Amino acid sequence: MKNNMTATKRAAFLGLATALSLLLSYVEVLMPPLYAAVPGIKLGLPNMAILYLLYSTDVRYAALVSLTRVAISSLLFGNVMSLSYSLAGAVLSLSVMWLLKKTKFFSEVGVSVAGGVTHNLGQVLVAVLLLDTPQIAYYMIVLTVTGTISGIFIGLCGAFLLKRLPHEKFMRF
Amino acid sequence: MNKQTTTVRRRHDILFIAVLLFLCAAAALGLYVFREDGDTVTVSIDGQLYAEYPLTEDRVVELISDGGFNRLIIEDGYAYVEEASCPDGICSSHRPIGHNGESIICLPNKVVIEIHRREQNQPDIIS
Known part of the structure; x- marks a missing residue:
């Protein structure tokens, strides 16, 4: 990728990817909560963009876009508290997805499921630390089920995108 | 591939x-x-223990924190939040809790309501 992509093209592409992931964050903010009693149940739409980047480019670009998205979406739609939750989820899930991708043991769907579940895990861990309440960990039971289901959905969408949006072609311009 | x-x-x-x-x-x-039935409700605000109430006595408590208020109701061995100032309303839509270890957590107000079991089970002396 490095050889056939100049700095300008790379900046434009990553800017576009960041804008897309922010748009997906916004769509997710607009969606009503599915089950209000347990916070954190969501589709994880921005992960579709991150998953695409992870598979089509490099973990460095995926991390760059993910961190930028977290910072901007917390400024736009959240607060300082939501920044720490999002950051923990994003860092943990991207690390796990990257490592699992490298093992080549799972397809995009398995990687995405692991990403969804560990995103929730990161947020629950931060909540346990910030509130000093280990009982919050019980949420993980529900969140693992919902994270798995949304991970399957995002993984299937991501796999479809990777097939239909041939990154090798359109990134050479 | x-x-x-x-x-x-x-x-x-x-x-x-x-x-x-x-x-x-x-x-x-x-x-x-x-799961076991609980007998005590504890409330902590911002990580500090704020109050403790028996689950057996009905009462209404206004929990005032930096973030606002949460109205805690204890009724028929269960505790729930009837109304709160937080924007998400997660605590007030939580089902009533009454078993040991269950909790209602209001993240915006940093309020944690927990059920405990203080009295230990009586040993079964009839064999």
Whole structure:
């Protein structure tokens, strides 16, 4: 990728990817909560963009876009508290997805499921630390089920995108 | 990536998902089977213990914190939040809690309401 992509093209592409992931964050903010009693149940739409980047480019670009998205979406739609939750989820899930991708043991769907579940895990861990309440960990039971289901959905969408949006072609311009 | 490796990976995916869901089901079942009735309600605000109430006495408490208020109701051995100032309303839509270890957590107001069991089980002396 490095050889056939100049700095300008790379900046434009990553800017576009960041804008897309922010748009997906916004769509997710607009969606009503599915089950209000347990916070954190969501589709994880921005992960579709991150998953695409992870598979089509490099973990460095995926991390760059993910961190930028977290910072901007917390400024736009959240607060300082939501920044720490999002950051923990994003860092943990991207690390796990990257490592699992490298093992080549799972397809995009398995990687995405692991990403969804560990995103929730990161947020629950931060909540346990910030509130000093280990009982919050019980949420993980529900969140693992919902994270798995949304991970399957995002993984299937991501796999479809990777097939239909041939990154090798359109990134050479 | 050829077709065969894709199939193998998809099989691994399905196995992984099945294991995750099985673990959740086992954990949920375990919690349900081993739950005990609680007898005490504790309230902490911003990590500090704020108050403790017996679950056996009905009462209404206004919990005032930096973030606002949460109105805690204790009724018929269960505790719930009737109304709160927080924007998400997660605490007030939470079902009533009454079993040992259950909790209602209001993240915006940093309020944690927990059920405990202070009295130990009487040993069964009739054998």
